[in-house]
Amino acid sequence: MKSILFSSYTIKNVELKNRIVMGPMCMYSSHNEDGMVEDWHMTHYVSRAVGGVGLVMIEATAVTAQGRISPQDLGIWNDTQIEGLHKLVQQLHNNGAKTAIQLAHAGRKANVDGTIIAPSAIGFSDAYKTPSAMTIEDIKETVEAFKVAAERSKQAGFDIIELHGAHGYLINQFLSPLSNNRDDQYGGSAENRYRFLREIIEAVNEVWDGPLFVRVSATDHHPDGLTVEDYVTFCTWMKEQGVDLIDVSSGALVPAKIDVYPGYQITLAEKIRNESQIATGAVGLITTGIQAEEIVHNNRADLVFVARELLRDPYWPRTAAKELGVKIAPPIQYERGWV
Template sequence: MSNLFSAITIKDVELKNRIVMSPMCMYSCYNRDGKITPFHITHLTSRAVGQVGLVMTEAIAVMPEGRISPEDLGIWNDEHVAGLKELNEQIHAYGAKSATQLAHAGRKAVLDSAIYAPSALPFNDSSDTPVEMTEEAIQKTIEAFKNGARRAKEAGFDIIELHGAHGYLINQFLSPLTNKRTDKYGGSKENRYRFLSEIIETVQTEWNGPLFVRISTDEYHDEGNTLEDFIYFAKEMKNQGIDLIDCSSGGVVPAKINSYPGYQLPRCQKIKYETGIATGAVGLITSGLQAEEIIQNERADLVFIGRSLLRNPYWAKCAADELGYSINPPVQYKRGWS
């Protein structure tokens, strides 16, 4: 029996295995309208065919100015729902569950228009300086996350993840490196958490399904949030009903990161055991054996696979073969997989 291929139920959603397609930007909305294209449907559905348990879209912007690039997917308009609904019908047809990652890029947006952040600090010397958000702008953005959740529900997603990692807007509010505000959204860790807290509260008025949050558990800077700060944030999220924390790292400020297989796991595991919340492991997880070890040793509850799934849509099949585990193929592929 493989733990990696065991089912898990999160709220009322059952995943057939612990493998998640990690959200990855595809920069493929060539009309710059945020709408699903044939590429997105082929790209994401093929991973469902490949037997990934949960297929997650790229970061999907809740506001036009929240896109990382002009070619990113959007969910800021009701016109986006039809394409996303078609995508979900395709993913579900192959036995996978679907998720979307609601996001706002903040100061890391690369657009031909104004960009926004908690404080007027550019990401680096070549980046535009963002406009410091007023409290009115903050409330408008929180409302946009709520509307994004409503549209995600209408489109048929099973799970929503809030993107609070990699130096994007939620992360910018959480971090003392990027949040220099002196109002109720800045200063103490309690105040820096307020923006995410209010997003969670308003999203939950529209969404009662599983809700994940991705965070950067290491900011790679001496003056950034500590692991203890992230444990505090995780406890607060658990108290608010968040079901799982997707534990990534970096992206808040420019930094040289020493990456190696499993390099983000110790903090993921620490958060899981210190808070009792379910966690997702991500970062250079490349083999079935490695993923099995993570799940079997209860270091995380799900494994998020990124680049390996770009290289091979049938990564789950290869992982099963490596572990000597037999998975049920799509009926069309039985002759090749048996």
């Protein structure tokens, strides 16, 4: 049987050597609180490229200093941050991986000094600050921040951009009625709650012509929140706007108990793929080659986003290939031990 997991995949103008994506995971390692790439980031990401990952996606990278998840987040809110990102991209390319960056704004989940902003003045929990409801000017400035971040991503040489619309961060907050009780053009109906993301996609498309992904939380895991059926609609709209792939996660908008088990989010990716007719990435406790192969072989998703398993095993593609009986080319330097 030919492995689909280890077959190439072309999306727009970018060809990935396999269907394995290193999912974005915050490292909280910009120790000077300046959002700059440090040695840790180089070691961490490049080792996964050496290990055979087809697409390495950089962690949530803040489009404004105010929008950081933590003060130690990577940033792309000023031009001085481009050089470090460019060097990282070069090293990833030199070691055989394509590159993506996840552009993010934490909204009410920002853990930084000063005022934080969100669609509405509703805190995530008692452990978080209550945000200020965004003015129309705040919204315009944030949309522009995503646009400028996309321009900087292009200058840094990234192959793919992903917008972080999941896990209870700002875009997700606008989409869900649990966190958005606005009564203007950005609240109320599904069309209005989608407007903020629509404007970000439009703005990014003005400066970016490469593949564009969006990560979503396809259910709020709350009886009054959004479901995958709502996201089928949103993802259809994203496809109409030129989004190329939906990275399908779930939860984290509000505190909720989630039943977690191997592949627990795959059915969400499958439903969006089939009903919105858009490419998807599956993520969530995907740990074995057999499991990953089943997902792509049965057209349940187009790409497999592996996260924590790649923290445990930087050479997980080799592990998966051995499990599937597939031979993959090692780095030349490792040929003598790649059996």
